[in-house]
Amino acid sequence: MGETANIPSWLGVAASVLLVLLALSVSVRYRLGLTRELAVAAVRAFVQLLAVGALLLIVFERGGLLAAFGWLAIMVVIGGFVAGRRAAQLPRGVHSAMAAIAIAVGVTLGVLLAFRVVAATPEVVIPVGGMVVSGAMAASALTLRRVQESARDQRERVEARLSLGLTTAEAFAPEEREAVRTALIPAIDSTKVVGLISLPGAMTGLILAGVAPLDAIRYQIVVMYMLLSAASLASFLSAKFAHRSLFADGARLVPIGASPVTMVR
Amino acid sequence: MNPAPGVGSWPDLPSPLVAPVADSHCHLDIELAVDKNGPGLSVDDAVTLAASVGVTRVVQIGCDVQGARWAVDTAERHSAVVAGVALHPNETPKLAAIGELDAALTVIEELAAKEVVRAIGETGLD
Numbered sequence: 484m485g486e487t488a489n490i491p492s493w494l495g496v497a498a499s500v501l502l503v504l505l506a507l508s509v510s511v512r513y514r515l516g517l518t519r520e521l522a523v524a525a526v527r528a529f530v531q532l533l534a535v536g537a538l539l540l541i542v543f544e545r546g547g548l549l550a551a552f553g554w555l556a557i558m559v560v561i562g563g564f565v566a567g568r569r570a571a572q573l574p575r576g577v578h579s580a581m582a583a584i585a586i587a588v589g590v591t592l593g594v595l596l597a598f599r600v601v602a603a604t605p606e607v608v609i610p611v612g613g614m615v616v617s618g619a620m621a622a623s624a625l626t627l628r629r630v631q632e633s634a635r636d637q638r639e640r641v642e643a644r645l646s647l648g649l650t651t652a653e654a655f656a657p658e659e660r661e662a663v664r665t666a667l668i669p670a671i672d673s674t675k676v677v678g679l680i681s682l683p684g685a686m687t688g689l690i691l692a693g694v695a696p697l698d699a700i701r702y703q704i705v706v707m708y709m710l711l712s713a714a715s716l717a718s719f720l721s722a723k724f725a726h727r728s729l730f731a732d733g734a735r736l737v738p739i740g741a742s743p744v745t746m747v748r
Numbered sequence: 749m750n751p752a753p754g755v756g757s758w759p760d761l762p763s764p765l766v767a768p769v770a771d772s773h774c775h776l777d778i779e780l781a782v783d784k785n786g787p788g789l790s791v792d793d794a795v796t797l798a799a800s801v802g803v804t805r806v807v808q809i810g811c812d813v814q815g816a817r818w819a820v821d822t823a824e825r826h827s828a829v830v831a832g833v834a835l836h837p838n839e840t841p842k843l844a845a846i847g848e849l850d851a852a853l854t855v856i857e858e859l860a861a862k863e864v865v866r867a868i869g870e871t872g873l874d
Contacts, residue, residue, distance in 0.1 A: 646867035648770030648807040648830055733863030734830075 489691055500525075543605050551605035555592075555612040559585050562620035570627035570725070572635070572740040579724035580623045587619040587716035588612065591709050600705055611706075614685070618710040619717035622666045626721040629662035634729050635739040642736060651730045659722045666721075670714035674707050683707075758789070765802030773832070773869070774806045777818050795828050804828060809870050811836040813852050816859050823864035832867035833859045 491499070503525045510517040542550045563581025570576040592608070592615055595601045601611055634641070637658055644654035677683060678700075686703035690696060731737050776794055789797075798806060808823060809832045810816030816833035823831040833856050835843070843849040860868060 646807070646832070646869070647772035648805045648866065650805070653770075734866060 489693055539609065542609070546605060548603060548605060548608065551608040551612075554609050555588070555616070558613055558616040559588055562616045562623075566620045566624035566627060566721070569624040570631040573627055573631045573725055574728040574737060576627055576631075576725070576728075579721055579728060580620075580627060582724055583623050583717045583720035584616060584619040586720055587623075587713050588615050590716055591615050591619075591712045594712070595705070595709060610685075611709075614706060615709055615713045618670060618713040622670060622714035622718040623721040625666035625669070626662050626718040627725055629665050630659065630722055630725045630729075631739060633658035633662060634736065638736060638739075645734055645736070651734045652726070654734075655726050655729065659726055663718045663722050666718040667714055670711055674711055677703065677707055761797065761801055764800065768802050768804040770805035770807065771798065771803050772807050774808050775811075776806070776808050776822065776829075777815060791822055791826060791829070795826055799828065805830070807832050807866060807869075810834070810859075811870050812839045813855050816856055820859050820862050820864060824862075829864075830866045831859075831862070831864050832869035833865055834868050834871045836870050837872035 503521070506525075507518055507521055509515070510521055542554060546553075560581060562584045563577055566580035566584065567573075567577030570580075573579070592612055595611070596603050596608075601607045633655075641654050641658065645651070673681065673683075683703060683706070685706045686699045689699035689702055729737055729739075776791055795806065798804075806829050808819040808829050810819035812835060816831075816835075819831035819833060823829045835849075835852055835856060839852075840849060843852050859865060
């Protein structure tokens with residue numbers, strides 16, 4: 484690719500440090516107590532992006548597709564931990580999240596690659612894969628969080644359904660459905676307003692790189708569709724896997740967090 | 749499925765329900781006891797007939813120690829059956845009178861821990 488007129492030079496980056504100083508001056512002037520945090524954040528962004536840029540350079544030039552998928556696998560693992568920890572009281576939450584994200588990413592990216600919608604090159608697999616993982620992660624986190632709340636707060640409802648003879652799947656289905664419905668709101672809403680409110684990253688990036696707008700939006704359409712798929716699959720699967728770990732032998736709903744003892748004497 | 753003469757007859761099967769449901773409170777043992785003269789309605793037949801009209805799962809309720817044992821036993825042998833166990837309030841004074849209430853409650857407690865047991869019933873409230 485090489486340097487193009489649209490990309491800031493290193494000198495330009497140095498100049499943009501002025502903007503960080505501007506932010507710092509606000510913190511100092513109003514004694515926000517954020518000066519240190521702001522400075523650390525700015526340095527972290529620089530170091531992290533420099534590291535990731537160098538790593539990407541190595542993968543693109545030497546690593547090939549295998550390294551790209553390895554990178555993707557690491558993203559899935561990190562995503563699993565982040566999403567799973569949103570529901571720390573859920574048994575095997577991290578497992579549920581990681582498995583759901585892995586399958587959602589595998590299927591979504593698999594379809595895109597199988598139909599040659601996107602190219603099977605590291606330059607595509609890593610950034611597009613990253614978007615898919617991040618969409619799947621967000622949906623999984625919201626789902627598991629909601630499932631955890633339901634299993635704790637709606638315990639009586641679920642147990643009542645079980646006592647009336649329903650299977651565990653039937654007894655938890657309304658809570659499960661509600662969790663998935665809630666978790667999909669961000670993905671659906673951001674798809675609704677794309678172009679109206681947000682000019683999203685992939686499209687903006689392509690336009691910045693000099694791609695014609697009508698070409699850039701084609702990429703963005705694919706991105707929006709793939710995010711819908713990633714979020715839906717990750718949410719649905721997270722709920723399914725979480726549901727499985729919620730019930731012990733004999734269809735007993737495991738206690739979640741500080742569940743109140745509901746027996747009346 | 750016809751009972752022996754003199755004990756009435758089973759009603760015709762209703763048309764199947766539009767969606768499968770669970771019968772939340774069932775006394776299959778009483779159904780069996782109605783027909784003491786001939787081949788009654790076995791649990792197998794009852795469960796099959798129920799399923800044919802859309803009642804795919806059954807909660808069999810035990811009202812006393814014997815009934816509770818039967819409910820657990822039946823639920824363990826039929827995948828479509830789960831059990832509820834308890835002493836009916838009609839039973840407790842009788843058991844108390846002969847000093848067996850505590851022992852009976854202990855048995856119910858043990859049975860309640862079985863995997864097929866989904867509910868405490870019948871308690872007189874259900």
